[in-house]
Amino acid sequence: MGTGVAIAIAGQGMALSSDYMIKIAPMLSATAAGVEVSAVADKALILSLITGLTALVLAYFRLRKTFQSPSMRHLQHWMKLNGTEQVTATRTQSAAEAKTSLFFAILVPVAFLAVVVYMVYATFSGADSLEGGAGAALIGGVAILILIAAATVYNWRQSLNQVSEHLIEGFTFAFRAMGPVIPIAGFFFLGSGEISARIFLLEEGVQAPSFLFELVEAGQQFIPDSPLFAGFGLLIVGMVTGLDGSGFSGLPLVGALSGALAPTVGVDAATLAAIGQMGAVWVGGGTLIAWSSIVAVAGFAKVSVIELVRQCFIPVMSGLILSTLIAIWLF
Structure with missing residues (x-):
């Protein structure tokens, strides 16, 4: 909260x-x-x-x-909210997994920072400005590409299923959150x-x-x-x-x-x-x-x-x- x-x-x-x-x-x-x-x-x-x-x-x-102090128990409880699957217990990462985690930890903020920079540049330079839902579409597209990349690197055989599950979880929460608000x-x-x-x-x-x-x-x-x-x-x-x-x-x-x-x-x-x-x-x-x-x-x-x-x-x-x-x- x-x-x-x-x-x-x-x-x-x-x-x-x-x-x-x-x-x-x-x-x-x-x-x-x-x-x-x-x-x-x-x-x-x-x-x-x-x-x-x-x-x-x-x-x-x-x-x-x-x-409260950071704990895996709190993370598990947070992930279980709204039907999200529980996080598995912690385990020691291999060297390859550690490098992959570090890569995506850097990629995500850099990618969205690049989006922000482009939106500011488009606004002040007079180039193709992002009007209406174009800005939201750009951010959403970048997020989906990162999601697909992360799922593929984690387990390429189940990547499409994982992407679908995450999208369904997002849409489900959105409808659940907006349910009492719309009327x-x-x-x-x-x-x-x-x-x-x-x-x-x-x-x-x-x-x-x-x-x-x-x-x-x-x-x-x-x-x-x-x-x-x-x-x-x-x-x-x-x-x-x-x-x-x-x-x-x-x-x-x-x-x-x-x-x-x-x-x-x-x-x-x-x-x-x-x-x-x-x-x-x-x-x-x-x-x-x-x-x-x-x-x-x-x-x-x-x-x-x-x-x-x-x-x-x-x-x-x-x-x-x-x-x-x-x-x-x-x-």
Whole structure:
């Protein structure tokens, strides 16, 4: 559980909420707010670090009693979760096996590092950028190739069977993890105009209902003209828009509200936009709702996605509150 919480906070929260390298999130927020992208990106980076470090520290103290010393018994228990076969007892490796293990221990991180480098290069160089599911397909393809290579080296006669078994285990866990999430997510998807149109099978050109965003817009007038209330109001608005599981779809709305509220409350629009961006991406990006990409983290850690969200809730919320207070006070 501790591993899943750490990955969710650092990867799903800190990295996505700042989006400092690609700057897609700051661009959406800044464009709607009418401010410079760099201004939102710089402040979002600081707020994401404050939120993430606070959440990591709190999560550590909450979970440290569950930490145990490394043991083969723990590995066997972890591997048995969700139907995975139990690991066999430890034995002395031969020299050839030791070299093979070392080779794959180096190959796996190097291969995925090469994928990351290529994706960054493609983004900034203007070459063939990986849009849509192309990035996920590239990562998945590399993973499958490594899986096939490892299975072949381990036992080439049974390699195809082993690859099939591992793929089945992965798909089985994915369906088991998403089972209780899909019905809940469906209700929130009805609140997004883009998705609700497909759910209601509306014809092209027909205005689809957007209950979630309409609710946020209706509550805008009730936010008092105070920097404190405006900051936390934007944080809550961002969190509500993040309930659709994306985190990015509500950024234009958050940015527009920031630009409208900034002159009346005396706070920089970039600051309000960064606060709203924190709320939207930390919630929808994959730390506080179970139907977001946190499912992938739960699958890796082999823990319940619902329980993972519960463990992240208090640390992340504490970090968001602290970062919002600091933003209003300093910026």
